[in-house]
Amino acid sequence: MTLPLISAVQQVGVGVSNVSEAWQWYRRVMGFDVPIFNDQAEAKLMIDYTGGKVQSRHAVMALNMAGGGGLEIWQFTSRTPQACAFQPEPGDLGIYAIRFKAPDVTKAYHWMQQQPNARVEPLGKFPDGQGFWGIDPYGNAFQITEDSSWFGRTDNPIGGVAGVVMGVSDMDQSLSFYQTLMDPCEIVYDKTDVFEDIPASVPNQRFRRVVLRKKVSAHGAFSQLLGNLHVELLQALDREPRKLFADRYWGDCGFIHVCFDTLDMAALKKRLSGNGYPFTVDSGGSFGMESAAGRFAYVEDPDGTLIELVETHKLPILKKIGWYLDLQKRKHQHPLPNWMLRMMSLNRVRD
Template identity: 70%
Template sequence: MSSPLISGIQQVGVGVQNVPEAWQWYRRVLGFDVPVFDDKAEAPLMTPYTGGKVHQRHAALAINMAGGGGLEIWSFTSRTSQPANFKLELGDLGINAVRFKAPDVKMAHEWVKSKSKEAVGPLSSLPEGEGFWGNDPYGNIFQITSDTSWFQKTGHAVGGVAGVVVGVSDVDKSLAFYRNLLEPMEIVYDKTGVFEDLPTSISGQRFRRVLLRKHFTPEGAFAKLLGNIQIELIQALDRTPKKLFENRYWGDCGYIHLCFDTLDMATLKTKIQAQGYPFTVDSEKSFGMESAAGRFAYVEDPDGTLIELVETHKLPILKKIGWFLDIQKRKTNKPLPDWMLKLLGLSRVKD
């Protein structure tokens, strides 16, 4: 079996109108309190998705040291980030929700209810296990579920990003795309029907739901921190779904992209382009984000949902003393030692 080309979910991009305000909420309620970068600059390579113009932006990448992917909290500064002009319904095309993981789902449920003023759904049985749905203050849906991959105990009731729920128009087409991108992976369930756990305002609506899981493998510098990948594909069967970013820019309000930590960008590019999925953006060389750097690229899933791929080249381990890790100089693809990753937590922001 060939080596995996993706080690985990690096982050999910969430477009907001005020980065500091949104990051404070994600810190206090969901535990994303360790900054990797906090950067204000132009986004010159993203003009295919920003109306052909270079726009300025503010982006902060924050992680939860319990394990899981991070959140890239993002806002335009050269214009006002625009919300959708309709209410998202599950099954609309794009990233419908982020799946956060929790070591104890019941404890996480009580924590989020006590800390958030937003709507929090009841604990309910999911097609696999137990979990609940909630909303952030910015109109985004999230789900909290269990997971088996953890980096360390932090005292947070909620961990990092375990995955996403993606609305698709044809599960089978999307399944082929994500399988090709993430192999090896497994199909955990494939179910069709009316699901009582889903927070939808359309009663009796039928869906097809498929959960994909890529288990942690000890390959990639950040594999232990990132853990498993869970992606649920959801197809609305009784209506024509809307496209979440129709007539809007990448970076506008909502979940703007799903980003995978990539181990060998050149090989991955050859592989997925051979399957008919070209890179729509490719930095081709290292691109800096404050004190982090790497090669990044974008590819679209069959419905145009943006998938970001990042091959990390440089990461700040301890910014206070100017210690940066040059990933390109490593002669091994094994995970970084736990003690080194734990040093990231020393830059934790406390409210």
């Protein structure tokens, strides 16, 4: 049996023009109200993706304690963030949408319909279950779907991040990359068709549509919190897709990366580089972000979409009393006790 080197989505980076305003919306509407860090610093290691110049930023990473990955809400403070010059379409190259999960999709749909600054498509059927598409106030697309992996209950009808929807130019090349990264995983479906649920501006477009799923397992300190992982790949067959971050910087508006919770960075680096996917950024050792720390790295998928990898070393459990967990002292990758992870909810920010 192949031991996993990643467990799930740890977070998705969302570039915005006002981090405080955006986080307020995401915590009130989407339930991301437990901060892991709230940090202002220079992004020195990302210079190759920020125009050859070190840029300053303000970033907040927050969790939804129902379970799932978090959001890293990210704003340049040294320059004006640039929006995409065109309206993103499904199949455009990069991260097109976040996949959020909900314990009751119908309830989540009615909740999102009540939000005056969000747009939602009709509730319907995806090839792997019930769900719906929407657009947040910042122009970012999302899916909300059903899921079987949950950590707890919250007052919000929406859970955390279950995965992403990514546009690719060559499905077979992309499948090879993501299967190497996510191994072991399964193909939920692989279909080529005109899909009624995909909100494309021009009707009757054909897509090749593949969903990879990595089911929650007993590997990884945070696996029970993060849950199942879904990566949906879309290849537009009837048009030439555009690159979502063409002529822009990492950190500009939109989905800047998807971050995977990494269990053994050295082994993953060897696996990926051996298959022709070298790290383009590697902190090497532990890198601190406010009260959290870990080794982080970046790799590009075949279309140049940035994939972040984080091996967590230090995590705040209860900031008020200075309780921080040093994961480097653990001798195994078994899940942390649920009671310990639930203590993080005491850091919740309420509106």
